[in-house]
Amino acid sequence: GENVEQHPSTLSVQEGDSAVIKCTYSDSASNYFPWYKQELGKRPQLIIDIRSNVGEKKDQRIAVTLNKTAKHFSLHITETQPEDSAVYFCAAATGTVSKLTFGTGTRLQVTL
Amino acid sequence: DGGITQSPKYLFRKEGQNVTLSCEQNLNHDAMYWYRQDPGQGLRLIYYSQIVNDFQKGDIAEGYSVSREKKESFPLTVTSAQKNPTAFYLCASLAGTNTGELFFGEGSRLTVL
Numbered sequence: 001g002e003n004v005e006q007h008p009s010t011l012s013v014q015e016g017d018s019a020v021i022k023c024t025y026s027d028s029a030s031n032y033f034p035w036y037k038q039e040l041g042k043r044p045q046l047i048i049d050i051r052s053n054v055g056e057k058k059d060q061r062i063a064v065t066l067n068k069t070a071k072h073f074s075l076h077i078t079e080t081q082p083e084d085s086a087v088y089f090c091a092a093a094t095g096t097v098s099k100l101t102f103g104t105g106t107r108l109q110v111t112l
Numbered sequence: 113d114g115g116i117t118q119s120p121k122y123l124f125r126k127e128g129q130n131v132t133l134s135c136e137q138n139l140n141h142d143a144m145y146w147y148r149q150d151p152g153q154g155l156r157l158i159y160y161s162q163i164v165n166d167f168q169k170g171d172i173a174e175g176y177s178v179s180r181e182k183k184e185s186f187p188l189t190v191t192s193a194q195k196n197p198t199a200f201y202l203c204a205s206l207a208g209t210n211t212g213e214l215f216f217g218e219g220s221r222l223t224v225l
Contacts, residue, residue, distance in 0.1 A: 044214075046213045100214065105152075
């Protein structure tokens with residue numbers, strides 16, 4: 001089955017700096033890659049996703065890039081703010097996205 | 113107010129007891145999921161159901177059971193066979209196979225004493 005590895009497990013950045021979280025996947029047939037954000041004590045929520053026919057997608061301060069050849073994808077957050085502090089999960093799915101495999105999560109802390 | 117409701121939020125259980133976690137959704141979603149969240153291990157899939165009266169094992173189904181008798185409900189039973197049941201459990205539903213967005217409940221924290 002699919003295996004998703006996520007790095008780093010913790011990340012601390014200063015407010016205004018950029019943050020990058022990287023994930024690799026094992027199944028070359030995977031074609032859907034979402035990112036979820038889980039704030040402390042809250043439920044995970046989708047923040048951005050990308051499909052395998054696209055190399056990059058942006059939404060304001062966040063972007064995701066996908067390298068199908070290397071089987072890795074990354075989340076980029078620019079101009080980080082304290083409210084970006086959370087745990088971020090990457091995931092991958094094959095086919096109809098009915099079954100997602102999640103990475104182990106990255107705890108991002110944005111310091112003032 | 114549409115969404116996914118999990119109950120109870122906190123649950124304590126003695127070893128050897130079965131316990132059932134409730135998950136109800138009023139989003140009219142076909143697919144529902146149960147995940148287990150442990151520190152440093154992300155979200156691991158326990159069971160999922162794509163349609164009423166049908167469900168499939170996920171990656172860590174041993175010691176768990178589910179039912180899907182109604183579209184709105186997908187309860188999870190943690191049985192005494194589950195060797196390490198203390199965890200945070202998240203239920204989710206999927207809007208559709210094209211959208212891919214999982215909607216999560218607020219979770220249930222189970223502690224085995």
